[in-house]
Amino acid sequence: xxxxxxxxxxxxxxxxxxxxxxxxxxxxxxxxxxxxxxxxxxxxxxxxxxxxxxxxxxxxxxxxxxxxxxxxxxxxxxxxxxxxxxxxxxxxxxxxxxxxxxxxxxxxxxxxxxxxxxxxxxxxxxxxxxxxxxxxxxxxxxxxxxxxxxxxxxxxxxxxxxxxxxxxxxxxxxxxxxxxxxxxxxxxxxxxxxxxxxxxxxxxxxxxxxxxxxxxxxxxxxxxxxxxxxxxxxxxxxxxxxxxxxxxxxxxxxxxxxxxxxxxxxxxxxxxxxxxxxxxxxxxxxxxxxxxxxxxxxxxxxxxxxxxxxxxxxxxxxxxxxxxxxxxxxxxxxxxxxxxxxxxxxxxxxxxxxxxxxxxxxxxxxxxxxxxxxxxxxx
Amino acid sequence: xxxxxxxxxxxxxxxxxxxxxxxxxxxxxxxxxxxxxxxxxxxxxxxxxxxxxxxxxxxxxxxxxxxxxxxxxxxxxxxxxxxxxxxxxxxxxxxxxxxxxxxxxxxxxxxxxxxxxxxxxxxxxx
Numbered sequence: 001x002x003x004x005x006x007x008x009x010x011x012x013x014x015x016x017x018x019x020x021x022x023x024x025x026x027x028x029x030x031x032x033x034x035x036x037x038x039x040x041x042x043x044x045x046x047x048x049x050x051x052x053x054x055x056x057x058x059x060x061x062x063x064x065x066x067x068x069x070x071x072x073x074x075x076x077x078x079x080x081x082x083x084x085x086x087x088x089x090x091x092x093x094x095x096x097x098x099x100x101x102x103x104x105x106x107x108x109x110x111x112x113x114x115x116x117x118x119x120x121x122x123x124x125x126x127x128x129x130x131x132x133x134x135x136x137x138x139x140x141x142x143x144x145x146x147x148x149x150x151x152x153x154x155x156x157x158x159x160x161x162x163x164x165x166x167x168x169x170x171x172x173x174x175x176x177x178x179x180x181x182x183x184x185x186x187x188x189x190x191x192x193x194x195x196x197x198x199x200x201x202x203x204x205x206x207x208x209x210x211x212x213x214x215x216x217x218x219x220x221x222x223x224x225x226x227x228x229x230x231x232x233x234x235x236x237x238x239x240x241x242x243x244x245x246x247x248x249x250x251x252x253x254x255x256x257x258x259x260x261x262x263x264x265x266x267x268x269x270x271x272x273x274x275x276x277x278x279x280x281x282x283x284x285x286x287x288x289x290x291x292x293x294x295x296x297x298x299x300x301x302x303x304x305x306x307x308x309x310x311x312x313x314x315x316x317x318x319x320x321x322x323x324x325x326x327x328x329x330x331x332x333x334x335x336x337x338x339x340x341x342x343x344x345x346x347x348x349x350x351x352x353x354x355x356x357x358x359x360x361x362x363x364x365x366x367x368x369x370x371x372x373x374x375x376x377x378x379x
Numbered sequence: 380x381x382x383x384x385x386x387x388x389x390x391x392x393x394x395x396x397x398x399x400x401x402x403x404x405x406x407x408x409x410x411x412x413x414x415x416x417x418x419x420x421x422x423x424x425x426x427x428x429x430x431x432x433x434x435x436x437x438x439x440x441x442x443x444x445x446x447x448x449x450x451x452x453x454x455x456x457x458x459x460x461x462x463x464x465x466x467x468x469x470x471x472x473x474x475x476x477x478x479x480x481x482x483x484x485x486x487x488x489x490x491x492x493x494x495x496x497x498x499x500x501x502x503x504x505x
Contacts, residue, residue, distance in 0.1 A: 326423075
């Protein structure tokens with residue numbers, strides 16, 4: 001299978017990137033090494049090409065109703081320029097995608113852009129179209145994955161870095177808000193969102209202007225998907241296809257502790273009945289964060305034990321570059337999910353002791369220096 | 380990309396190197412510059428115990444980078460004579476000095492290394 005390549009592919013190649021298949025796209029894993037890129041984002045600023053993420057545009061008189069029907073959070077809460085993290089469920093309440101929904105800042109009509117995970121753009125466009133037809137809704141739905149570029153500029157110095165090149169100040173743009181401005185000469189939508197646990201922005205623009213936009217930040221450390229993965233895991237953020245996946249890891253928002261993006265006051269959304277049912281009995285398994293008390297690196301699929309009982313498995317794990325500790329996310333029986341519980345992870349036949357901690361590892365393991373963490377991912 | 384390939388040792392196709400030590404019958408073993416670069420930032424190495432014995436081609440160690448887990452194979456059969464404890468605390472030594480401070484084990488063997496690749500042959504392979 002040939003992989004799709006982002007418009008910046010040659011730029012990445014010239015910068016010495018190593019590549020990987022991510023959701024059908026050949027994307028950079030790293031340029032200068034994952035540790036170097038990771039540290040750049042925690043300590044200063046880094047830039048990521050995330051053009052492989054999907055983009056779907058929904059506009060028209062019934063756009064709000066359709067968005068509200070197909071996602072778990074309250075889309076009706078969004079004013080123009082607001083953004084919201086949300087889940088997309090199937091009828092069984094299982095997460096088929098997580099997404100950020102943006103309500104365009106300056107449109108007369110109700111108009112939204114949402115960002116499905118890599119490789120999901122077509123599937124989500126079809127899903128929206130099918131449901132819009134069944135609801136007889138007056139909307140237009142367009143898959144804009146090909147014609148929109150997306151980069152993330154993240155880190156404590158990100159806002160200053162973007163401000164130096166943007167027509168409008170980004171500093172006044174609140175977390176989970178979006179403005180329309182220009183960076184250099186490129187028309188952009190700039191949103192104060194991201195998936196690294198740091199402050200920063202994500203920038204949408206015409207894909208044809210990718211090189212110009214990227215080149216504006218040529219003094220910023222380019223970062224690949226390797227660093228994005230270690231950064232998001234330290235922040236306790238879930239990875240689609242790994243921490244949840246309708247085929248290999250079917251999970252509801254309650255099991256994935258994403259209940260905070262489910263608005264119980266909504267009359268209806270796809271998956272609500274199943275979720276309500278699970279809420280009554282309580283989920284049998286829950287996602288937890290844990291760190292190893294011995295040497296080793298927990299990896300996806302490793303089994304978890306308490307005493308001699310099998311209690312779950314790892315979905316994401318790494319050696320945390322910031323904390324220098326082996327950290328992981330995994331699902332365990334709800335009876336054994338409380339913070340402080342001693343478990344063990346089986347690494348190549350040996351059981352390494354581990355302790356369940358808050359999954360926002362920078363806070364729970366980082367001590368006094370832990371960042372505040374304002375992404376709302378609760379434990 | 381140019382990789383360091385010292386000519387004082389032999390190489391396995393699976394990217395380990397073998398170097399004679401001052402002691403007769405004892406060989407030092409590590410992974411190559413190419414291998415450490417492919418792996419990326421190494422964060423953990425699981426090494427055998429002293430006195431463990433292995434056959435040629437056995438997996439004797441595991442090296443983990445942030446992104447991958449790699450089995451390391453022994454190019455000759457023998458008994459583990461020494462283990463490089465320094466990399467337990469500083470696995471990044473394997474990245475920084477794969478042919479020197481980042482060695483993995485020393486093995487006592489009665490085999491010779493004629494079946495392994497010379498530096499030139501290894502360079503042709505990578």
